[in-house]
Amino acid sequence: MFDRRLITNFNWAYLLLVLMICLIGIANMYSATSSWTAAVLPVHLKQFYWVGIGLAIVAIVCLFDYRHLEYFSVPLYGCNLLLLGMVLAFGKTIMGATRWIGLAGLNVQPSEIMKIVIIIALARYFSEKANLRGFSLGELVLPGLILGVPALLIMKQPDLGTALLVLCIGGTMALFAGVRRSAIIFLGMSGVAAVCGGWFLLHDYQKKRILTFLNPEQDPLGAGYHIIQSKIAVGSGGFNGLGFMKGTQSQLSFLPERHTDFAFSVFAEEWGLTGCLLLLAFYCLIVLWGLHIALRSNDRFGMYLAIGVCAMLFWHIVVNLGMVIGLLPVVGVPLPLFSYGGTSMVTTMTGIGLLLNVGMRRFMF
Amino acid sequence: MSLNPSPEETPGLRRRFIISSIIVAGVFCILALRLWYLQILGTDYYRDLSERNRIRYVAIQAPRGAVFDRHGVLLVDNRPAFTVSALRQEVDDRKQLFANLAKLLDIDEAMLEERWQKGQSLPRYRPLPLVEDVGRQAMEMVQENSIDLPGLLIEVKPLRSYPFGDMAAHLFGYLGEVTEDELRQSEFSDYRSGEMVGKTALEKAYESRLQGDAGQKRIEVNVRGRELRQVTIRSPLPGQQVYLTIDSDLQQAAENALADNAGAIVALDVNSGEVLALVSRPTFDPAWFARGITSEEWRDLSNNPQHPMTNKALRGQYPPGSTFKMAVALAALEAGTVTPATKVYCSGSLKLSRSYEFRCWKKGGHGSVDLHKAIKESCDVWFYQVGLETGIDRISSAAKRLGLGAQTGFPFGSERSGLIPTREWKKKRFGTSWYDGETVISSIGQGFVLTTPMQLATMAAALANGGTVWRPQVVQKIVDLEGNAEWVLDPEKLNETAWSSEHLTLVRKAMEAVVNDVGGTAWRSRLDKVRFAGKTGTAQVVRRKSDEEEEESEEGEVPYQFRDHALFVSYAPAENPQIAVAVVVEHGGHGSSAAAPVAKAMYDAYFADEAKAEEVTKLISTED
Numbered sequence: 001m002f003d004r005r006l007i008t009n010f011n012w013a014y015l016l017l018v019l020m021i022c023l024i025g026i027a028n029m030y031s032a033t034s035s036w037t038a039a040v041l042p043v044h045l046k047q048f049y050w051v052g053i054g055l056a057i058v059a060i061v062c063l064f065d066y067r068h069l070e071y072f073s074v075p076l077y078g079c080n081l082l083l084l085g086m087v088l089a090f091g092k093t094i095m096g097a098t099r100w101i102g103l104a105g106l107n108v109q110p111s112e113i114m115k116i117v118i119i120i121a122l123a124r125y126f127s128e129k130a131n132l133r134g135f136s137l138g139e140l141v142l143p144g145l146i147l148g149v150p151a152l153l154i155m156k157q158p159d160l161g162t163a164l165l166v167l168c169i170g171g172t173m174a175l176f177a178g179v180r181r182s183a184i185i186f187l188g189m190s191g192v193a194a195v196c197g198g199w200f201l202l203h204d205y206q207k208k209r210i211l212t213f214l215n216p217e218q219d220p221l222g223a224g225y226h227i228i229q230s231k232i233a234v235g236s237g238g239f240n241g242l243g244f245m246k247g248t249q250s251q252l253s254f255l256p257e258r259h260t261d262f263a264f265s266v267f268a269e270e271w272g273l274t275g276c277l278l279l280l281a282f283y284c285l286i287v288l289w290g291l292h293i294a295l296r297s298n299d300r301f302g303m304y305l306a307i308g309v310c311a312m313l314f315w316h317i318v319v320n321l322g323m324v325i326g327l328l329p330v331v332g333v334p335l336p337l338f339s340y341g342g343t344s345m346v347t348t349m350t351g352i353g354l355l356l357n358v359g360m361r362r363f364m365f
Numbered sequence: 366m367s368l369n370p371s372p373e374e375t376p377g378l379r380r381r382f383i384i385s386s387i388i389v390a391g392v393f394c395i396l397a398l399r400l401w402y403l404q405i406l407g408t409d410y411y412r413d414l415s416e417r418n419r420i421r422y423v424a425i426q427a428p429r430g431a432v433f434d435r436h437g438v439l440l441v442d443n444r445p446a447f448t449v450s451a452l453r454q455e456v457d458d459r460k461q462l463f464a465n466l467a468k469l470l471d472i473d474e475a476m477l478e479e480r481w482q483k484g485q486s487l488p489r490y491r492p493l494p495l496v497e498d499v500g501r502q503a504m505e506m507v508q509e510n511s512i513d514l515p516g517l518l519i520e521v522k523p524l525r526s527y528p529f530g531d532m533a534a535h536l537f538g539y540l541g542e543v544t545e546d547e548l549r550q551s552e553f554s555d556y557r558s559g560e561m562v563g564k565t566a567l568e569k570a571y572e573s574r575l576q577g578d579a580g581q582k583r584i585e586v587n588v589r590g591r592e593l594r595q596v597t598i599r600s601p602l603p604g605q606q607v608y609l610t611i612d613s614d615l616q617q618a619a620e621n622a623l624a625d626n627a628g629a630i631v632a633l634d635v636n637s638g639e640v641l642a643l644v645s646r647p648t649f650d651p652a653w654f655a656r657g658i659t660s661e662e663w664r665d666l667s668n669n670p671q672h673p674m675t676n677k678a679l680r681g682q683y684p685p686g687s688t689f690k691m692a693v694a695l696a697a698l699e700a701g702t703v704t705p706a707t708k709v710y711c712s713g714s715l716k717l718s719r720s721y722e723f724r725c726w727k728k729g730g731h732g733s734v735d736l737h738k739a740i741k742e743s744c745d746v747w748f749y750q751v752g753l754e755t756g757i758d759r760i761s762s763a764a765k766r767l768g769l770g771a772q773t774g775f776p777f778g779s780e781r782s783g784l785i786p787t788r789e790w791k792k793k794r795f796g797t798s799w800y801d802g803e804t805v806i807s808s809i810g811q812g813f814v815l816t817t818p819m820q821l822a823t824m825a826a827a828l829a830n831g832g833t834v835w836r837p838q839v840v841q842k843i844v845d846l847e848g849n850a851e852w853v854l855d856p857e858k859l860n861e862t863a864w865s866s867e868h869l870t871l872v873r874k875a876m877e878a879v880v881n882d883v884g885g886t887a888w889r890s891r892l893d894k895v896r897f898a899g900k901t902g903t904a905q906v907v908r909r910k911s912d913e914e915e916e917e918s919e920e921g922e923v924p925y926q927f928r929d930h931a932l933f934v935s936y937a938p939a940e941n942p943q944i945a946v947a948v949v950v951e952h953g954g955h956g957s958s959a960a961a962p963v964a965k966a967m968y969d970a971y972f973a974d975e976a977k978a979e980e981v982t983k984l985i986s987t988e989d
Contacts, residue, residue: 233411235412239404248415252587253589254415280393288386291385291386294382295378295382321396
C-alpha cells in the first residue's frame with residue numbers, strides 16, 4: 001500500500017513554510033511574554049511542544065489516504081454534532097461562554113474540530129453532486145443544514161467568531177462548487193435579513209464589540225482598549241520596527257492578549273512594515289499554494305477538501321489580521337500557526353495535514 | 366475511484382481557481398495597504414500615542430525653605446519621610462493586602478480602607494498614600510516583605526520638621542494639604558492636589574518664597590503604573606530661607622517661664638521693633654499638621670477651652686489693668702492736670718457720688734501719693750482722681766500715640782486692634798454719652814479698654830526709646846539658595862511722639878522703682894545683673910459683686926475662668942534700654958506674682974547671653 005511516490009510527492013517546501021511561520025511565532029511569543037515572571041514552563045516553550053504535536057498530527061493525517069474520509073464523513077459529522085450538543089448540556093463555562101468539554105482527560109473544544117469535520121462533510125456532498133451549472137436553491141438545502149445546525153449550536157455557546165468562521169468556510173466551499181445566480185441573490189437577501197434580525201439575538205458584549213469597532217475612541221479604557229492599543233502598537237512599528245524585545249506597547253504590557261489574539265501587533269511593533277510584509281507574504285503563499293494543490297488534485301473530493309482547508313486558513317488569517325489592524329471588529333480569532341494555543345495549532349495542523357495528504361496522492365491511480 | 370476528470374482539465378474549474386487566487390491576493394493587498402497606512406503614514410501619530418502611554422511626568426516636591434533665628438539657629442527644617450503608597454492597578458486583593466500591612470506595621474485595617482476610599486479621587490495612575498511617615502524601620506520592614514504586599518511602594522517626600530518641637534509654633538503656623546477650593550484659585554495654579562501649603566502665620570504669609578520650585582521627572586511606567594526607569598529628571602529647587610528676628614534662647618526661656626499657664630509673651634527690640642520672642646500658650650505641635658493631623662487630634666485642639674490654636678499675642682484682647690497707667694500719667698502731665706509734685710490722698714477708695722465708690726486695690730489706702738509713688742505702688746485712687754481731671758479723650762490720645770487701640774502692623778497672623786474708648790466712640794457705638802465713672806475705671810485700664818500683648822510690648826518699647834512706636838517685624842531677611850539676600854528688614858516707624866523728656870523720665874523712673882525699690886509692686890522680681898523697669902497689672906475678668914464675697918473668697922477658691930489676668934510690661938536695661946517685654950498670664954492672679962517673674966526669667970536668660978556676647982566682642986577688639 002505504501003508507495004515510494006508518496007515521499008517524492010510530499011510537499012516538503014510547503015511544510016517548511018508552515019514551520020517557518022511557527023518559528024517566527026515562537027520567537028515573537030518569547031518577546032511578548034518576556035516581562036512575565038518565570039513560570040515552570042514558559043509560553044514560548046509550550047508553543048514549541050504544540051508545534052511538535054502539530055507535526056505529529058500532520059504525519060498521522062498523511063499516513064492514511066484521505067479518500068477513506070469520504071466514507072467516515074457521516075459518522076464523523078454525527079459524532080461531532082453530538083459533542084457540540086454535549087457542550088451545551090454540560091460543558092465548562094469560562095468567562096460567560098461554554099466551549100470546552102472534558103473528554104478522556106483532555107479539554108476538547110468541539111467547535112474547533114467542527115471546522116475540519118464540516119470541510120470533510122461538505123467536500124463529500126459537493127464532490128458527489130458535482131454540477132457545473134451551479135447548485136440551485138433546492139440542492140443547497142442539505143449543505144445548508146450540514147452547515148447551519150452546528151453553526152447555530154456554536155452560536156449558542158456563545159462563540160460568534162467561530163460560528164461565523166464555520167459559515168464562511170462552508171459558504172466559500174459552496175461558492176466554489178458553484179451556486180446559481182438566483183440562489184445567490186436569495187441567500188444574499190436572507191443573509192442581510194438574518195444579520196438585522198440577529199442583532200437582537202446578540203449578547204451585550206458582542207453588540208458592544210461591533211459598536212466599539214465602529215468607534216473605538218468612544219470607550220478608550222473599556223471595550224475600545226484592545227483596538228486602540230493594538231493600532232498604537234502596529235502604527236508605532238514604522239518601517240523597520242522598534243527591534244526585537246524593544247516594543248514598548250508589548251514589553252510594558254499596554255497591549256492585551258499579546259501572545260494569543262494580538263500576537264501580530266507585537267510582531268508589527270517590533271519588526272515594522274518590513275517584517276509584516278514578509279509574514280503577510282508567507283501567509284499569502286500558504287493560501288495560494290493550497291489553492292494550487294487543490295487545482296492539481298486528482299479527484300473532486302480531494303479538491304473540495306483542499307479548498308475547504310484553504311478557506312479555513314484564509315478566513316482565520318483575514319479575520320485576525322483585520323481585527324488587529326482595525327479593519328474588522330474584535331472577534332476572538334487566533335492567527336493560525338502564530339498565536340499561542342494548542343487547540344488552534346491542532347486544528348490548523350490537521351487541515352494542513354489534509355492539504356498535504358491531497359497533494360501527495362494526486363498520482364495514486 | 367472518482368469518475369470525475371481532474372480539475373485541472375476542467376476549464377470551468379480552472380477559471381474559478383484563477384478568480385479565487387486573485388481574490389486572495391487582493392485581500393492580502395488590502396491588508397498590506399492598511400499596514401502601510403498605519404506604519405508609514407501613521408508612524409509619528411502612533412509613536413506619540415505610544416510615548417504617552419508609557420511616559421509619565423511626576424512632580425518632585427521641593428523642600429520648603431528652612432527657617433532660622435537671628436543667630437542662624439535652625440528652627441524649621443525638612444526631613445525625608447517615607448510614605449507607603451498603593452499602586453491601585455497592581456492591587457488585586459485589597460483585603461488581604463491591608464490585613465498583611467496592618468499586621469506588619471501594627472496599625473488599624475479600617476484606617477487603611479478609609480485612606481483608600483479617600484484617595485479614589487486621585488488620578489488612577491498616581492500612587493495612593495496609605496500610611497504617611499512610617500519611619501525608617503517600618504519602611505525597611507515593608508520592603509523586606511514586599512512579596513506579601515503586592516502593589517505597594519515606598520515614596521520619599523520632604524516633611525517639615527521642627528527641631529525645637531512646639532516652640533514658637535504660633536509664629537511658624539502650620540501646613541495642610543491644599544484644598545479643592547484653593548486649587549481653583551489662580552495663586553495656587555502651580556499646585557497639585559495632595560501638596561502641602563502654609564495654612565497660617567509665617568508658612569502662609571511667605572508661602573510663595575518658602576514653597577520652592579517643584580522638580581519633575583519623566584519616568585517610564587508599565588500598564589499598571591509602576592515606575593520602570595527614569596528617563597530624565599529636573600531637580601526641585603528648595604524654597605528660600607527665612608531668617609527671623611527671633612532669639613531662640615530668649616524664646617525658649619519665655620516658653621519655659623510661662624510653662625503650663627495660658628497666656629502670651631512678646632519681646633521686642635526697642636530700637637527697631639524687631640520681635641525677639643513671641644509666645645502664645647498653650648500651643649500645638651506643628652509636626653502633627655506636617656504629617657497630617659488626625660480628626661481626634663484636631664478635635665482635642667479645637668475643643669480645648671484655652672484655645673491652643675489662637676495666637677494670643679496677636680489675637681488675645683485683654684484689659685491692660687494697671688499697665689495702662691503710664692498712658693494716663695503721660696496724658697495728665699501733658700495736659701498739665703498734674704505736676705510731678707501733685708499729691709492725691711488715697712484713703713482706700715474714691716467716692717464719685719453717693720452710690721458710686723471706686724476702691725483702691727490696697728484696702729487701707731496709700732495715704733499721700735505723688736506720681737512716682739502712684740506708679741511704683743500702683744495706687745488706683747491717684748489715677749481715678751487724675752484720670753477724671755484729665756478726661757477720657759486726652760487719655761485715649763496718649764494711649765493711641767503709644768501704640769494702643771490700633772493694629773500694630775505685624776506682618777501676619779490677623780491681629781486684633783484692641784480698643785481705646787473715646788466719647789465719640791461711645792456715642793457711635795452705644796448712642797449714649799460718656800460717664801465719669803467710665804473715665805475712672807478706664808484710668809486703671811478696665812472698662813472698655815482692651816489691648817493685645819503685642820500692643821503692650823510696643824507701648825513698653827515706645828516708653829523705653831523715647832516715644833517711637835516701631836512696627837513690630839519678625840522676618841530679618843530672606844535668602845535665596847546662593848545666599849543672596851532677597852529681602853532685608855527695614856524698620857518702620859508707625860508713630861513718633863515728642864513727649865517732654867522731663868515727663869518721660871518721671872514715668873520711667875517710676876517704672877524703674879516698681880522693680881528695684883522697696884515697696885514697688887514687682888520688687889520681688891528684681892534682677893541683680895541688670896536693672897529693668899516695668900509695671901505690673903492685674904485685670905479683672907468679671908466685676909465682683911460685693912465686698913463680702915471678696916472677703917470670703919481666697920484666691921485658690923475662685924474658679925479658674927473668673928480669676929484675674931496677670932500682666933507685666935517692662936523694658937531693660939532701665940538706662941539705655943534694648944529690649945521690651947510684655948507678659949500676659951491668663952487667669953494668673955496678680956501681675957506682681959504671676960507675670961513679673963516671667964519677665965525676670967527672660968531678662969535673666971537674655972542678658973546672660975548678652976554678657977557673653979559682649980565679652981566676645983571685647984576679646985575680638987583687643988586682639989585688633
